[in-house]
Amino acid sequence: MSHTQNRSTRLIHGTSQPCEQTGALAPPLVQTSTFVFRDWQEGARRFAGEEEGYVYTRLGNPTVSQLEEKVADLEGAEAAVAFASGMGAVSGALMGLLGHGDHLLCSRGIYGCTHGLLGWMKEKMNVCTTFVDRPSRERLEKAVRPETKVLYLETPVNPTLEIIDLNEVCLWAKERGIKVVVDNTFATPILQRPLEWGADLVLHSATKYIGGHGDVIGGVLCGSSQLIGPIRDQLRKDVGAVLSPFDAWLLLRGIRTLAVRMERHVANAEKIARLLLAHPAVKKVDYPGLPNHPQYRLAQRQMDLPGGMVSFQVCGGLEGARLFLDRLKMCLLTVSLGDVATLVQHPASMTHAIVPEEERSAMGITDDLIRLSVGIEDISDIWTDLEQALHPLSEQVGECGKEEFSCKKSS
Numbered sequence: 001m002s003h004t005q006n007r008s009t010r011l012i013h014g015t016s017q018p019c020e021q022t023g024a025l026a027p028p029l030v031q032t033s034t035f036v037f038r039d040w041q042e043g044a045r046r047f048a049g050e051e052e053g054y055v056y057t058r059l060g061n062p063t064v065s066q067l068e069e070k071v072a073d074l075e076g077a078e079a080a081v082a083f084a085s086g087m088g089a090v091s092g093a094l095m096g097l098l099g100h101g102d103h104l105l106c107s108r109g110i111y112g113c114t115h116g117l118l119g120w121m122k123e124k125m126n127v128c129t130t131f132v133d134r135p136s137r138e139r140l141e142k143a144v145r146p147e148t149k150v151l152y153l154e155t156p157v158n159p160t161l162e163i164i165d166l167n168e169v170c171l172w173a174k175e176r177g178i179k180v181v182v183d184n185t186f187a188t189p190i191l192q193r194p195l196e197w198g199a200d201l202v203l204h205s206a207t208k209y210i211g212g213h214g215d216v217i218g219g220v221l222c223g224s225s226q227l228i229g230p231i232r233d234q235l236r237k238d239v240g241a242v243l244s245p246f247d248a249w250l251l252l253r254g255i256r257t258l259a260v261r262m263e264r265h266v267a268n269a270e271k272i273a274r275l276l277l278a279h280p281a282v283k284k285v286d287y288p289g290l291p292n293h294p295q296y297r298l299a300q301r302q303m304d305l306p307g308g309m310v311s312f313q314v315c316g317g318l319e320g321a322r323l324f325l326d327r328l329k330m331c332l333l334t335v336s337l338g339d340v341a342t343l344v345q346h347p348a349s350m351t352h353a354i355v356p357e358e359e360r361s362a363m364g365i366t367d368d369l370i371r372l373s374v375g376i377e378d379i380s381d382i383w384t385d386l387e388q389a390l391h392p393l394s395e396q397v398g399e400c401g402k403e404e405f406s407c408k409k410s411s
């Protein structure tokens with residue numbers, strides 16, 4: 001693999017070469033549970049780790065390895081390990097780094113099931129978590145303990161799309177010997193590479209942008225060989241949350257177009273964010289690519305492009321949000337994200353419904369907030385659908401109190 005090639009080229013060539021035996025262009029799908037040894041010595045040597053080679057698919061599989069190499073290359077990591085889901089990667093990272101009685105610092109607003117796993121780890125492993133709002137050097141300093149081992153982050157934050165300064169918090173963690181784990185699902189390695197800012201592990205729900213076509217559940221965790229080795233060779237092997245070869249093959253198929261998909265997701269999201277901002281029935285728009293976003297400059301520094309997710313508040317409160325969602329004709333009402341199709345969800349009654357209302361509003365998740373995963377359809381068709389669904393809300397604009405954006409820019 002040549003690092004003189006750019007990322008979008010390496011997605012297509014890079015780690016995947018035509019099959020040596022057959023010349024097949026597409027990566028071979030090695031759909032097998034186990035691997036046959038030539039003789040007892042070969043089997044013994046592989047078990048002893050004295051010889052490279054596959055043994056049993058739960059321990060490793062060539063199709064899965066190809067995906068791991070590809071994602072590691074994109075993230076600039078030495079190694080990667082794939083899991084049966086994004087949550088497999090989250091639990092691999094947390095269980096790999098944390099032991100009984102350790103303490104964890106975590107950005108507020110993380111993925112719901114990650115939140116659930118942390119609750120489980122507290123109960124079963126006495127691993128306590130302190131949630132920190134918009135982590136910065138000072139805020140982390142206030143929450144750190146002698147037994148703090150890990151700082152766990154998601155940026156952009158779901159669903160409010162705030163940005164955490166990875167350079168600042170990774171420098172702080174390094175001084176203290178704390179490992180930093182970043183869930184990079186929202187940005188993808190095309191737009192943001194946390195290891196370059198000093199993170200130790202970076203993970204993905206490959207179910208989202210990496211797969212991109214809504215047909216597979218998977219996860220990948222990347223980092224140094226030293227950290228990934230034991231997670232792959234012990235934890236994943238013994239816990240067993242392995243990605244199936246076929247799902248790895250689907251992800252290898254999806255990932256080849258990741259760069260072009262991301263370009264289109266972002267181009268569409270930027271336009272939709274501006275159109276929403278100018279719409280009378282929209283109160284507020286959260287998008288890191290809008291100059292009125294509180295961390296606009298940080299987003300420009302840290303991310304190559306501001307991403308394909310847009311959140312916004314509609315007029316009319318909860319009723320307004322419900323009316324809007326039920327009027328959509330093309331955009332799909334569902335909780336995943338990163339699909340080629342535009343997906344829409346209502347955090348207060350869906351992804352964040354289990355979060356107590358008080359905490360929800362502290363996180364900026366109001367009843368009128370809508371989260372949009374902007375797809376790669378023609379922009380005019382996406383906007384036509386959103387606009388017709390917003391239309392009846394425009395009549396309530398009088399009571400809506402639209403925020404003024406003094407720094408609105410036309411570029």
Ligand SMILES: *Cc1c(COP(=O)(O)O)cnc(C)c1O
Pocket residue numbers: 085086087088090111154158183185186204205206207208217218219
């Ligand atoms: C979906 C998601 C996960 C969990 O991934 P699964 O593949 O559904 O297990 C973790 N983190 C983020 C940010 C996600 O969006």
